[in-house]
């Protein structure tokens with residue numbers, strides 16, 4: 001039952017605002033991408049990793065991370081879904097795939113292992129989640145509030161998200177790919193998605209404040 005992890009790292013990182021694509025920003029001397037790949041390896045639950053990078057960095061990443069026997073490198077696309085689709089094409093005959101943002105560089109390996117364990121126990125789709133602490137409102141284009149979903153029923157969603165490879169391929173073949181996570185595409189097929197407990201350290205490094213937090217956490221550990 002082989003497990004391939006797809007690591008989308010082809011984004012531009014506009015909200016982070018650094019001069020280079022976000023996944024290549026360094027935390028404590030190593031790129032977010034290298035740390036994300038390392039976490040997947042340390043989980044002991046992943047057989048192969050496919051990293052998906054900006055096309056102009058394909059050569060340099062192949063010459064670096066791509067030298068490892070368990071890492072393949074492919075070029076991503078304009079939207080995250082384009083990048084994941086490119087990764088899926090390189091996933092071969094893996095039974096399960098994980099999709100894991102390079103930007104979640106500090107994800108605890110034990111959480112990754114829990115996602116895989118849940119897949120192997122029979123779930124076709126598994127996502128790590130946390131309760132939300134802010135109250136969330138929906139608003140219209142004018143900024144007027146249109147509703148307040150019950151907070152106790154809301155969850156913030158992390159990665160890695162785990163899938164039966166066949167199910168995720170079906171979801172990507174189904175067409176309409178506007179989505180901010182992969183599970184939502186699978187939900188549209190009517191497939192049940194199992195949640196498991198996420199971890200604070202699996203936060204996505206999105207803004208400059210997140211970068212400060214990530215670096216502080218690494219400093220505190222060293």
Ligand code: CTP
Pocket residue numbers: 007008009010011012013014015016022023052076077078079080081082083084101102103104204205206
């Ligand atoms: N990603 C990708 N291909 C894209 C867009 C995003 O592989 N076309 C990846 C990013 O590299 C990141 C993950 O998807 O690891 C989550 O996306 P996000 O945090 O939004 O990163 P960016 O798109 O790079 O950031 P921003 O939206 O601020 O530009």
Ligand code: MG
Pocket residue numbers: 011
């Ligand atoms: Mg983005």
